[in-house]
Amino acid sequence: MTAVMSVRRADITTMAVDAIVNAANESLLGGGGVDGAIHRAAGPGLQDECETLHGCATGSAKLTGGYALPATYVIHAVGPVWHGGDRGEALALASAYEAAIVLAQEHRCRTVAFPSISTGIYGYPKAQAAEVAVRSVARALASAPYVEEVTFCAYDDEDLAIYRGILSR
Template structure:
């Protein structure tokens, strides 16, 4: 079965915003299908898989990812390490180790902030332009979703403000559940820093306009084709009528000839 990759432009996003010219995209789906420079894996300290999303990433990337992770010697909470993407559509995987909020809530927020910041620094180090995040520590480790979503956006905007020449341009915030979409939308819409992606909106308007123009052209083409078909059909019918008239005329002439012949014979 062929699996299609999805670039940032192709995503059916739940929300699109801009900050300092950069694109902030909220997307619901499987991040292993994303064609970005790096995806962020919310990993445990061993980096060898364990939680559900981490297992999905390892499965999609293939055994070489696990082999490389085994050479890294694990990773401390609040830190992150990078590997190749292998069979993924992304070039790289950044493995960030968030705190277990359900076990040790104290200091969890600062450690999660540290994870996001470290991911951004790694992207900068490798001159990456696009990165897809999943919510760090918000699943199995039970960090509050609303707080986690707000925190992820705040860390990224703060990083861009402090690093205006950053190579990063596209930030995809990926979620899988409907309630996560609702929470992230609230964060996106409630942010005073994020602006509407006017460029994308204009592109979509132009696409719709082009679609309508194409439909109108197709309709006109179909009408012209039908007109041409009707014309041909009418010509064929007229031709057929003429042939039938000629046939009748010939039959009448033949009948007259036969009558004359009969009279002559009498």
């Protein structure tokens, strides 16, 4: 069975899926944007578990429990800071998405929700990031038969339109 990819405008912290993906920083200790929102909604247990993980490299991902979130797991994926596109940002971003799908497969997650990684304070252009996201998730899903549904969680109407356009191709 081929996994279904879709987009919806939603607060990722309210999504009842097997795993939500956090657009994390390398420390995994919380931050602004979606990262801070996930940490606040999950409660202090998430922070405690993240402290035991000793960070995460850019382009990689690590998994924790979901704590007070409706999601069973949080997959913390670290995307790159945008420096104009000539420092391997696309490869690092693709790697973060792919690493998240690998963890979802390993932990038998059927449903996964992604935010738009690196497009907030890290400054990655939204349309370029969405292209990388959809392409790399589709590629990773070919080796992740357990994952049945991936939802790209749009923060605003602009994100929603960008992902709808890409997914309709």
